[in-house]
Amino acid sequence: MPDPSDDDLIGRCLQARAAAGAAAAAGRAAFEGLYDRHAAPVLAFLVGLHRGDQEAARDALQETFLRFYTALPSFERGRPVRPWLHRIARNASLDAWKKVRARGGLEGDPADGAPAPQEAAAVREGAGLLRRAVLDLPPEERAVFLLRHDEGRTYEEAAEALGCSVRTAKYRMQAALARLAREAERLGLVEAARGR
């Protein structure tokens, strides 16, 4: 049996909402299916947004899916789920940051001052050398970059997820790439490669 589509799963969740017992359990299973399908990329996106702070990203992931669950009835059926999730994720991460800042914990954007994460990729020689620079990008640019580069989303999808226009998304991507290129030159990565 082919995997049910996102839309099917959402339909099951919604059906189970009103019911109890076995039907409710089935709805939960459907939601778990949605979670399994989308949690990993969303988490990766959130890790980026949280400058690599896995703990905070996991909290934000829970919050994202909780909101997703609550808001399912208002979801426009038939549309792709992922941009919507990204948007919720981004809002959740911004809210988490606001909460932290209200407690006087942090200054600056969601990531500033967060402990530098141990980047798993950074241990690999060569690979992921610029990831640190990615995490240092301004939040808007970082979000576009993560969606476009890591997730392979189109600009249209990224714009929808971030609540901006496609043009803005492209502009931010371009700015992000310019920064990264400068950082790469500063690190001497390219010269080394070209010299090879």
Place this chain on the structure above:
Amino acid sequence: MDASDLTIAPPPPGAPPGGDRCPGLDLLLGRRHDLLDAQEQAEVGAHLAACPACAAALEALEQALAAPDAAAPGARAAWPGLAARLDALDAAPPGPAVAVRLRCTYCKDATAHADVLYCASCLAPHHAECFAEHGACAAAGCEGRRVVGTAPRPARRPRWRGPLLGAALLAGGLAGAAALRPGPAAPAPAPVLAVAAPGPAPGSEHQLVRYDLRELLAAPDLPAPLVRNEPEWIVEARRVLAARKVTLNFADTPLREVVSFLQDITGLNVCLAATLDGERAIQLRLRDVSLSTALDLICEQAGARVAFRSESVLLEPPGAGPAAAPRHPGERLEPAAGLDPQGVVEEVRGAVAAALGDDAWDPPASITIKAGQLVVHHVPRAHAAVRAWLAALGAPALPGALAGAWFAPAAPGLDPATSRADAVARRLAERHVTLSFDQTPLLEAVAFLASATDVAIRIAAAAEERAARERTTVTLRLRDLSAGNALSLVVASDEALTWDLDRDGVLIRRTDAPGLEARLAEAARRAAGRSAEARAFDDEVARQLERRTLSADLDGVPLSEALTFLSDLSGLNIVVGRGVDPEARVRLVTGKTTLGAALDRLLVPLDLGLRLDGGVLVVVPGDGAVRGGAVAALSLPLRERPLGATVDGDLAALAARLEQVLGVHVHCSDRFRRARWRLRLPAGLSVQQALDLARGQAGVHHGWARLDGRAALALDAPGAAPPVTAALGLARASAWPDAPPAARAALDQARGRLRAALLALAAAAGAALGPCTDQVRAAHAELEDVLAGHAGLAPPRAMPRPGRGGEDPTEALLAERDRLHGRLSAVGPDAARERADLEAEAGRLEARLAALEADPALEPPEARSAADPAAGVDQADPDAVEDARWSDRVARAQVTRSALRERLTILRRRQARVDRDLALETARLRSQEAQLVERLAELLASVPFADARGALARGLPWGGVFEGGYAAWLEAEGRRSRQAIPRGLRALDDLGVRVARDGAAWRLEAVSGLGRALGLEPGDLLRGAGGPLAGGWPELLGRLGDPRAMGRARTLEVARGGTCRTLRLPLGAVEGRPRARLRGVAQGADGALRVTDPTAAGPRAGLRPGDRVARVDDLPADDLEAALDRYAAGARLRLVVLRDGGERTLEVVADGSTPAD
């Protein structure tokens, strides 16, 4: 991407020769991410194909940018937590999808959906009553006058009538049945509470009920909350009339127009009775007077009076219909103080909580007060409690009858004319009730009795508070008992409460609260105070008549214009009264004269008089007898006019004397003429004082009256309640600061008579009422206390006895003396500072004077031009100019110089004055101090040492027996606090001796501590302390405790076996001042000194390194710091120093300790 955005990198080593320069890295990356246009895309693609270096670079970049592996396990790890939260979410009851809170557009308070009206044109939500109050939609720009609601609304505030109240009480609040016998079915008047929109919320027995509180809130401040019997609109109308100030100018205005003008500015319905002539012309010019005063004056001209009828202010001819409450025209109605709305809410909360338990107000129960309505959302039982509370607050009064019941309370001193006490008492006796209370709250029980008997039962605030606090309940079954007895039994359920008759009902009060007479006296006192205010107001205007001066040149102008002129000049309100022709031509030509004299000149030829009424001067027709005199009587306040020789005789003698002194008609009331009092008024009193005293001696009242349009003094001797009025008179008389001794004596006589009268009254009342004699006696004792308090006749306070918490006069005197010392020591430096300031100022002035004298610019120009070799034909002109300038400068310099000299002289005089003042002040303070010391000695010899004398009487010697010294002894024996122990005793303790009197000296009984260290022994005689000691304890303690010697060495003379030794040392602790220190030296562990700062006072006085200080004065100084602790900063120390095996004595002034010390 534009071409200009391209960053061009130098060709890398591996670039194709002769080819284009390599594109920037961002272009390479941009190609991957669709950021380039088609042409750029193609170019960069071609370049990448041709340039392996760039391809390698791009690959390196991609690799460096590669995302870390997706944190799949991380995502899965978050699921359990999420699942738990989802479970919680599903378990939560589904709330309303959207919660919208409505706020009333008018009052901005939150409102419930069910309880809201929407403007029909803009749908703004309103409370029903808010919409009604505003009269239209309150939203900005919307004038909608129609509303739509979610449910049909009941008519606004339909009033519940009395029977409903009774029903509510019976149904809800009281667990019992009640029946009235034989009670005439009198229609109960409308009770306070009203109304409601009982709309039970679905699924709950809570009801929303609105109780109308407006009348309650407008009630005057009485001992207990009380309903004013006047309808709300009258209260409001009175308030508006009293509060609004107006400035009017009616010149021949028809009354009709005046009325419509008043209607416009007040918003009240002001109407003319049909029988009044609307065309009558009104002449009135007023500035800034209250509407009620203005209305009175208008009425006077129109020959009308004010009545409040048919929800309007009616001007009607006198004698038509029932009269409005008589009121002096000048009286100001106080704005109704009313109840505090929040207080009402709290009270109701408390009442309901008392009935239903502490959690009674848990949601959804609610209570708010809004627009004069108490809005309560609660269960029926709570509503019953609220109604009971309201009923207790405002149960209406109705007449009744009483005869011979055993509970009969005394109601003496009540004027039958103003009191309905008898009627109330009758009603309490005649009405019979059958009732059954089971654990019914006292307040509810009382409310029931109030409604069953139609008697107003007020509960004094303190009593109510007590009942609510104690949760007093009543359990009582009575059958067919008189209401008075029932009330006694109900009230008796709390022994701290009692009840008595009030003027128009019953008052329940605490037994320790002031009784009826006391309250009457208090009310009368307040009334007297108010009339004193009003009198002060008139007095002020009268004074202005004498103070304001003006000059006028009016000839042949109408009277009204002349008065307008005078009014404008003086700022006083002067109006034409009835029966005076405003068009009469007058002549007033005068130089500078007082306003009073001007008015006399103006009015006397026209045979007119002047009346002062509520601060307004009214010109009235006079006759030859008083013309001019009227003004004079008003111009001189009574208190400044002397009464003359002693008046000794009956009341008629007083009247005759007043007529003679004041020159006005004195009107005596019939009661006054009949009264058989004898008066004795000493000489040298003012008229006012004489009247006060006459009130004290004979209960004489006085007031200004109008008699046939003339000012007259009215005398009355009501005699209805002589003790009270007499006491008030006494109170006022004794308040004169300058009462002559003769008056005081008269006062004492009056007081004796007053007591006799009281005793007679008490005896009479006791004989008449039998069993309640004690109550009557207690009431009169209370009254007498109050009277004595008022009249300042309380017996002199007994000397405070130790152990009873009384204040110790000794300590007060000591404190006073310390204060004097403080001032004494402050006077010198203050004066010195002021003198130094003056000196400096004088120096500055002298310097300026000298500079002026030496100013080269003031030398004659000849001197300079002589030195000037240049001389030409045109020199003459400049010379003249120069001369002129010079003389100008000199003239100005002379002016400056004389001004400076003058200031210098003034300064010198001030200096002299300061010196003289200083000397005087010092002398005054010293003499005060001497007096104080004398009083202190007296006191010490008598009262506060009663404990000491008591101890002696019990055979306990003062010294030698008690361990721990005098202070401990006093503390233990007299239970006095340590601070209250005289400083002298503490000094003795400090010395470690106890003493006993021995001939002309004090024998040391026990020696310890410091005394022993000084070599004192028991048996030594203390002969002197700063002077010979010949007196008793007061002298000894005064010397030793002298605060001037605190922290300084003083001399003690101690004799032993014929030799006398002089000890020099400080005694007692240093209090409140820095302690002495010696800077610049430090004491080492071996006791030798080190010098740390050779410039400090110690080393400069001769202290060297290695010195050892043996004694400071006569104090052993093994521990130098401990010895210094006994001295205050600035004390002169005599140090005995061991150096090189010898002793030498150094004198040094101690430094002060720093806070760190």
